[in-house]
Amino acid sequence: MLQYSTWKYVVAALVIALSLLYSLPNIYPQDPAVQIAANRGGVVDDALVLRVRGLLDGAKLPAKQVAIEDGSLLIRTGSADVQTKVADTLRADLGREYTVALSLASTVPDWLLSIGARPMSMGLDLQGGVHFMLEVDKQAAIEKRTNAFAEEITSVLRTGKFAYTSVSRATDGIQVVIKDPQDMAAIRAAITREAPELELSVAGNDPTRLIARVTEAQVKAIMDAAIEQNRTTLDNRINSLGVGEQVIQRQGETRIVVQLPGVQDTAQARNLIGATATLEYRHVIDYGMEAVEAARTGVIPANAKLYYSRDLGADGKRRPILLARRFIVSGDQLVSATSNPDPQGGGPAVQIELNNAGGNRMLAHTRDNVGKLMAAVYIESIPEVRMVDGKEVLTSRVEEEVINAATLQGVFGKNFQTTGLDSQDEAANLARLLRAGSLAAPMVIVEERIIGPSLGAENVERGLTAVFWSFAFVLVFFLVYYKMFGIVTNLALLLNLLMVVAVMSVIGATLTLPGLAGIALTVGMSVDANVLINERIREELRDGNTPLASIANGYEKASGTITDANTTALLAGLAMAVFGSGPIRGFGITLIIGILTSLYTAVSVSRGIATLIYGKRKKLAKISI
Known part of the structure; x- marks a missing residue:
């Protein structure tokens, strides 16, 4: 039985x-480690390994192992105290070319990893890490969306060929001044069709002035969308940068909680949260003597903005270039970005796909400017902590440079590619950050806790x-x-x-x-x-x-x-x-x-x-x- x-x-x-x-x-403990990743201008190679070993020997800091793992240099130490001293020593010497961060390195044998056997991940309360409370700038989110509405209204007026004097921001909303009062009804109908969220009214007794206001319901929708986009962007960015088991969730009406287990370096955590990279495409006004003269004298034409190209001139310095103040499209209009070698030249390239609005703007620009130059501007915002009156103040450093200025060979819209990058790794990094998206509104850290x-x-x-x-x-x-x-x-x-x-x-x-x-x-x-x-x-x-x-x-x-x-x-x-x-x-x-x-x-x-x-x-x- x-x-x-x-x-x-x-x-x-x-x-x-x-x-x-x-x-x-799970029986294999993790080693306290210091991870070194290359920024622009830095290279992780055998020379860096020798340099780091020399610095550690000079400071009499023992290390269990110094080796390149997964594209980064990893220094394994025997204790958390040595780990911190190693990080401080290397950070002071390596400078901005490298990012030095504290981490925990696995000691699991390769044969176990090859069959997918990995230790349990531990949360913030067990592994240690950082906790941030972020406040989303409500006014900036509303202002950004209002500016987008102003752009939409301008596009509606141009598409409908309505005569108008100006579209501008005012204290009571977006002010539209038209030339013919008889067009008012048709203009209101066209704007309502494209932007039904706006509340339209004629200003006072002036039949040529139209005020478009953002309603309270729309303000709430803007904030909900901004917080959700910021939360998703943070999640994508931290995932792509290799921090796992993070907690990113909304709290209240304007706040987001971010918890990063295993991250022990506050400055590095801030970089993970705040670092952004995007592209802007602008029309090239001059790439020759006029740009050189503008860089020398500081006198820049009213419709232009001075940039510097990644290419070096005969004097070994970066070449100046004058670009239009108004960009054609930006990273906000990007749908996807992938890094693949250029089919023609074989060099590093990023394939770009834009949304419909961005594709239409690019199509209109290329149609009218075949044979002229268009530049791709790489913009990176890097948070920095500076000491002001003995206190840490979080600021950001923005770096802009022209990575490519090419002649438009034909007409294109939503799909194209950007070249001029230094390496395939940089192309992959740019594509990754572009895919992560941009923040819908700025955020400030209102609370910060570190669990050791x-x-x-x-x-x-x-x-x-x-x-x-x-x-x-x-x-x-x-x-x-x-x-x-x-x-x-x-x-x-x-x-x-x-x-x-x-x-x-x-x-x-x-x-x-x-x-x-x-x-x-x-x-x-x-x-x-x-x-x-x-x-x-x-x-x-x-x-x-x-x-x-x-x-x-x-x-x-x-x-x-x-x-x-x-x-x-x-x-x-x-x-x-x-x-x-x-x-x-x-x-x-x-x-x-x-x-x-x-x-x-x-x-x-x-x-x-x-x-x-x-x-x-x-x-x-x-x-x-």
Whole structure:
């Protein structure tokens, strides 16, 4: 009567083996490390390795390893104190050509990584990191959208060939001054068609002045859209820059919370949040003597703006170039950007796709300017921390340079490519930042907290201690109270914990303090399931059934009750994982994984173990329970 199929034993053996294998990376600790990445002008190569080793030897700072890994230079250290000293020493010497940041380096063997076995990710409360509260500039978001509305109104007037004097910003909205009052009705209808969000009214008794206002409902919609775009942009940017397990969520009407586990360098975290890169395409006014003279004298034509090209002149200096003040299209109108070698020259290039509005503007410009020059301007905004009156002040440094000035060979619109980049890595970096998008409105840091790795280590130690002692108490209780079946139960509980760790490692779940609490809770729920089975077996024995029949009936009759009880808890965990965020979501994910594994270990695996012990005995007088 007590049977367990061979295929179930095979499945259980595979589950145990895979659980052991994919849990193994969690026993390898991470090394405190310093990561060096090249900015524009910097190169990560063997010369940099020798230079860094010389600096460390000069400062008498020991390093476990200095090597190039995944395109960056990684210096592994033996402690957090040495890590900080190494970062300070290198940052002072390497300057702006390189970004020096604190990190944690994996020590998991390559053979484990090759099969996808990785350690569990740890959250901010365990691993340490930074927490930012960002305030979105409401006025700037509204002003940016209002300027876009003004552009749309101007486009409507030009497309409809309406005679007008000006379209300008005013205190009460966007002021449109037309020449013929008889066009007012047609203009209002055209603007309403293109921008129905605007509230239109004639100013006073002047039939030639139209005021377009942004309604309160539209202001709320603008802020909602700005915060969502900023949140998405931050998420894309941080993902693309290699910081995982981040928490980026809205809080209140104008704020965004950003948590970056594992990032210990505040300045580096600010760079991750605030650094932006974009392109602008502008018409070239002059790339010769007029530009050189403007750079020498400082006298620039009213319709032009002075830039400097990446190309060097005969004197070895960057060449000046005069571009139109008004850009043709910018990164805000970009749909996608990919980096591929130029099909013709083979050099680095970025393929650009614009939205309809940007494509129409580019089409109109190229149609009228075939044979003339158009320039691509690379703009990078880099946050910097400066000391002002003894206090840290966050500012930004904007770098602009012309990376390409080419003759328009034909007419094109939405799709084209930009060349003139230094390397394929720079092309990939530009495409990545362009895809991440731009912020809809500026943000300021209103709150900043740093959780050091020592606090995280203390949290990990306490959490693991709590889980360990909860397990130890349960194991001892079962050994004393259920005897042989206590051993069966303990083996099932240990396998349950092993499976939870393995599954969380495989799916890339983030372990937090609430997650540790969830693991402790699943231990309790798994205990409940085993208690139900063991007590059911005792009840069958008291009713006079044989030991083998009691074991079989105990598992079969208790399985339904266990499944029903765990299903309700599973639904609660699912709701927390889907609708919750932060700690609630982490708790829900851990709870779901623990419930599913405990169902398998308590009902199936423990029965297999009991069958191995008692199943081959045809005559069994009693069992130890």
